Amino acid sequence: MLQFPAWKKALIAILSLLGILYAAPNATGPWQFDGYPTWAPGKPMSLGLDLKGGAHILVEVETESVVWESMESTEESLRIGFREARIRTTNFTQNQQGLAITFGLRDAADLDAARQVISENAPTYELSLVGDKQFRLTLPESEVQAINQRTMSQSLEVVTRRVNALGLTEPTIQRQGQDRILIQVPGLSDTEQLKAILNAQAKLSFHLADFERMPSAVQSGRPPPGYILVPSQQKAADGSPAQMYLVTKQSYVSGENLDNAQATFQDGQPVVSFTFDASGGQRFGRVTQENVGGFLAIVLDDEVISAPQIRTAILGGSGVITGNFTLQGAQDLSLLLRAGALPAKMDPVEERTVGPGLGQDSIDAGSLAAIVGLVLVIVYMTASYGRFGVYANIALVLNLVLIIGILSALGATLTLPGIAGIVLTVGMAVDANVLIFERIREEAGLGRTVMNAVEAGYKRALTTIIDANLTTLIAAVLLFAFGAGPIRGFAITLAIGLVTSMFTAIMVTRFFVVHYVRVKRPSALPIAPRIVKAEEA
CATH class of the missing domain: 3.30.1360.200 (Gyrase A; domain 2)
Structure with a gap:
């Protein structure tokens, strides 16, 4: 565990540099060099509706009307088909409630020819006899569900194209339930234009x-x-x-x-x-x-x-x-x-509109919570673990930079639940280091040398760290899979924070600790508040 090959050092340096480059535009403002690809660093995170303000509209799609239009079109096709085949019919009616088309044949001898016309113009309908030369074509429930599914998919696609064509910033368009679509457009103040485009x-x-x-x-x-x-x-x-x-x-x-x-x-x-x-x-x-x-x-x-x-x-x-x-x-x-x-x-x-003032209040409150949480964690880690605590704090700051950099690189939209996920990550990011440092402290208390205590601490704490973070990651995945909107934003930031905290704790902090131990070769662990003396080798 105390061996640190060159490729690991290069990996830490490259990932840290990329994280800083992608996160920098959030502090300095956007910048993009001509000729560089769109995924290159230079773009800050987009703010969600609850932070930037904008329009929120939930619409319901009238899928029943599409089913009725399909039935009307089928009825018209059947009329034309029967007329071209010289089949005389009577009492052509349409029952929209029963999703059926009924008609009669003047001549029972035309039944086979009528079946041929039906197979060509209404292949998905079920044909049944309801009286003397009277027939019913019923639209199966499976076909109704298929029509509804196609209607929702097409509506979602058309709405997405229409809203994106307006040139708006990072709109959120997603399906909710069986027949509803949620449209959130940050920064949009003219909701009437959006409603006119949608309607x-x-x-x-x-x-x-x-x-x-x-x-x-x-x-x-x-x-x-x-x-x-x-x-x-x-x-x-x-x-x-x-x-x-x-x-x-x-x-x-x-x-x-x-x-x-x-x-x-x-x-x-x-x-x-x-x-x-x-x-x-x-x-x-x-x-x-x-x-x-x-x-x-x-x-x-x-x-x-x-x-x-x-x-x-x-x-x-x-x-x-x-x-x-x-x-x-x-x-x-x-x-x-x-x-x-x-x-x-x-x-x-x-339908509702979120003002930018409310969004700014949320940003200020979230930023204050993150700063206060970060400061308290830094103070606690430094007071409890001395030099090792300082190393953990450096990794914690890098962890935040990596989270922001990844969100910026993915083009993610930051929402208030996303800020909550980042604040939660600040506390969780040091959990791994706390487990490692306490294990090192226990190993040193058993009489091991500093180098042996550090090696045993990292080796024995690793399983516990992986188990703890894996269970939390599973919860984040489930939140993303079954949640919607703000819940997904929280799940994304939490999952990214877990991955980056594992990297910073197991790789970055360990790099600093191993470098200190191998270069300084201390005789005692520099962990406050008590110094545990190690036995002489």
Whole structure:
């Protein structure tokens, strides 16, 4: 245990230097040299919502609406499939509560052909007979759960892209429970902009508009088969839609095929230019080529933005969305289109704003607790163990530097529970040294020489140190695995502190102690308050 090879000395020097370099920006301010990679030292830790202030929003995703939309889409596909197969049906109804679609067959001989249409358009549904030539298609619970899971995953991804596109600092976006998403944005004071970005659906689709049959359809309120009435985005003075459009129920291209969208200017007015991917570009080109002279309705969130006439085929896979946009409105719309459409509406469940003043109070209180704890530990260790206590204090300071350096290198966000974890680590970091020093003191009391007592103390205390830190590390891992938000921040700092304290106690402090013993060769242990005389060899 008293042998200290060169590679261990080099390891201590390298890790200590890296820790200082990564921790330094937290005291000096950020610095980054041009041409260096992003993981290079130079960035301080980011402060969490409870320290920096900002916006906290908990939203609930309406996953049920996605299930119902899936059923409506399936019903429409079945109608088209039966019509193309010349299968006559009756009483097509949809039971959203029972998650089922019921229909009847006029001719029982069409059953095999109907099964083929169902297998192509509703393969996940379960078919059952409920009466004379009456059938029920039921959506299994497993498929409902799969739809809900896909909805939450897509919503989380879209929200992350939207919030990150705002250029905000270290937002926290995570799923909570079955159907909720937590969004925390440190440093954000304008929560209304964030809510507007989150609440916008941004479901973009392109439909063919029929202006010839539109007046009669609007007057009767009954669109012909295969068409729907969609209000315009422009509003009248009383807030009602300025116009109703008759458009095809089927969309020919959707926002899912968008490759990019940017806010630009056309004739001095803000517009949104867009580009489709390869598949979307082909479909867009085909529909414009086959309907030259017709009208293409651009529908955003169930409202028609515009319905320009197709004067020529658009084969380049790009176009422009015009409207009464402000520059900010065009930028927000392009951001939403780039991020993608939300699969379901999100309802705010909890919303609050943390002021920067409260965060500063937390920083001051946490810093004071850390400083007071550090000073008391330093005083106690020096008074109890003399020179060895000084060595332990040096390792303790290095331990704090390493913790801050690791958090900075990982790009972690420091929260108030994280500060609590660091303060707890200050006390726990010296536990290993206390165990070692007390074991050395006992060994010396048994009559061993200083060198033998130091060697036996480190060797016999090592198992106890590993057991104690391992059990605490297991608790930290469980807190991280099953906790959320602040609990995870506490678990991370605690786990990092345990690892660094093991390194500083077993490696750094031992380096100082071994160096002192081998160079000075003392005849007595320099451990206060009592000096234990060692026997002569």
